[in-house]
Amino acid sequence: MSLVITLLAWLAIPVLAIAAWDHWFEAPKRPKRADGEREPPAGYVAIANYLAPVVAIAAVVHIGIHEVFTWAKEVATPLSWFAAPVGLICLIDSWFLAPRRMIRAGTIEVPEPVLMRAAYFVLPFLVVAVIIRMISAETLDFSVVLLSLSLVTGAIWAIDHLFVRKSREKAMLKGVGGQMTVPEPGTVDYARSFFPVAFIVLIVRAFIFEPFRIPSDSMMPTLLDGDFIVVSKFSYGLRLPVVNKTLLSTGSPQRGDVVVFRYPPDPNVNFIKRLVGLPGDRIEVRNDHLVVNGETIALESQGRYTDGCYIGLQLSTEVLGAHKHQVMSCQTPIGLQSARMASINGNGPFPACDRRAIARKEGGWFCQESSTALDPDSGDHVFDVVPAGHYLMIGDNRDNSLDSRVWMYVPDENLVGKATRIWFNLDPQRSKPINWSRIGNGID
Numbered sequence: 001m002s003l004v005i006t007l008l009a010w011l012a013i014p015v016l017a018i019a020a021w022d023h024w025f026e027a028p029k030r031p032k033r034a035d036g037e038r039e040p041p042a043g044y045v046a047i048a049n050y051l052a053p054v055v056a057i058a059a060v061v062h063i064g065i066h067e068v069f070t071w072a073k074e075v076a077t078p079l080s081w082f083a084a085p086v087g088l089i090c091l092i093d094s095w096f097l098a099p100r101r102m103i104r105a106g107t108i109e110v111p112e113p114v115l116m117r118a119a120y121f122v123l124p125f126l127v128v129a130v131i132i133r134m135i136s137a138e139t140l141d142f143s144v145v146l147l148s149l150s151l152v153t154g155a156i157w158a159i160d161h162l163f164v165r166k167s168r169e170k171a172m173l174k175g176v177g178g179q180m181t182v183p184e185p186g187t188v189d190y191a192r193s194f195f196p197v198a199f200i201v202l203i204v205r206a207f208i209f210e211p212f213r214i215p216s217d218s219m220m221p222t223l224l225d226g227d228f229i230v231v232s233k234f235s236y237g238l239r240l241p242v243v244n245k246t247l248l249s250t251g252s253p254q255r256g257d258v259v260v261f262r263y264p265p266d267p268n269v270n271f272i273k274r275l276v277g278l279p280g281d282r283i284e285v286r287n288d289h290l291v292v293n294g295e296t297i298a299l300e301s302q303g304r305y306t307d308g309c310y311i312g313l314q315l316s317t318e319v320l321g322a323h324k325h326q327v328m329s330c331q332t333p334i335g336l337q338s339a340r341m342a343s344i345n346g347n348g349p350f351p352a353c354d355r356r357a358i359a360r361k362e363g364g365w366f367c368q369e370s371s372t373a374l375d376p377d378s379g380d381h382v383f384d385v386v387p388a389g390h391y392l393m394i395g396d397n398r399d400n401s402l403d404s405r406v407w408m409y410v411p412d413e414n415l416v417g418k419a420t421r422i423w424f425n426l427d428p429q430r431s432k433p434i435n436w437s438r439i440g441n442g443i444d
Helices: 002-010 012-029 043-063 065-080 083-105 114-136 142-172 186-207 339-344 356-361
Strands: 209-213 227-232 246-248 258-262 270-277 283-286 289-292 299-305 313-320 323-329 390-394 415-425
Touching: 002 012, 002 043, 012 043, 043 065, 065 114, 083 114, 083 142, 083 186, 142 186, 186 209, 209 415, 258 390, 270 289, 299 323
Parallel strands: none
Antiparallel strands: 209 227, 227 415, 258 270, 258 415, 270 390, 283 289, 299 313, 313 323
């Protein structure tokens, strides 16, 4: 299979070059048939058009999904700044200039000006650049994006329907039978197509479900970096998008829930942790155990957790509220250690980590537990009483989690929703990017 992918990847450049050359230079020259369609291309061009998506996918797989996406992010950032001005130029041209050109030309087919052909050609790539930048952004509020997209596309559609379309039709109706000689502008067609989709997605995200990608290891082993999860937006009340104000109370957060929320130091970033403390609770983290209002929550040992990237951590089962789940911990005053440094100091050998970033930097995280029971654990913390209208969040990966032990409490207005299920898994850093066994799993 790898040999087939390699061969197809090497064919990508000539195949895509043939398809592009025919589309932009040869196809416009081919005569039209009686039905208005152009004559079909030569056989080798038809084969290239058929193979184009196949060889493109093979090239991405051969190079590496992570490498291609990293390169795409770097290119997308500068390109995305041109999307708005180029889109505005295309909109003005399709509304006002193109109809006039076509009416003046009459039945004679006149090619578009070079500048506009270039603008219409690059616009889809600029839109893709914007999408890539949105996907890769860590501080992007998708509710704002969807609301803006709904308003812009809705405005374009409404303005065209109420004002521009009528004047365009009057100018375009001519000849026997009053046939329209100028089609509807492509930008308006796009707006009419995108508006209902963006608006429906905005409503679904705001009031029903919202997708979220796990960006870190802080909730291991419950959730892995690369898990795509469904977040129930109605579990804690229906809230207005963007402003996040509660319209209708439908439930309250419960101890043990896995919650997505806006990071208190930077509300533009979404975080996910387990809700440990409710308003009025006294919470303590002692030797990786939770102490809730003076009661120590038991950890039932399940042996050691070792996957190559995390080595020798204690794996335990915990029951918190109505939730039974697993946690990872390491009883040590110095925290997790770099496996690479530990191997240099004579410990090991360690299994290889299959995640590029960790393998390159730390070589894995190594748990070296203290031999003295009196040594305090690095994650120990005593909290004050949880304030009214606030919640305390802790990660299941007790020794590698940026949580309330660092930034304290989460206000109620920062809550996004309750994590319910994993719907996909994709981590380009891993040797096997997709973990099929995780798809469809519930979150407890």
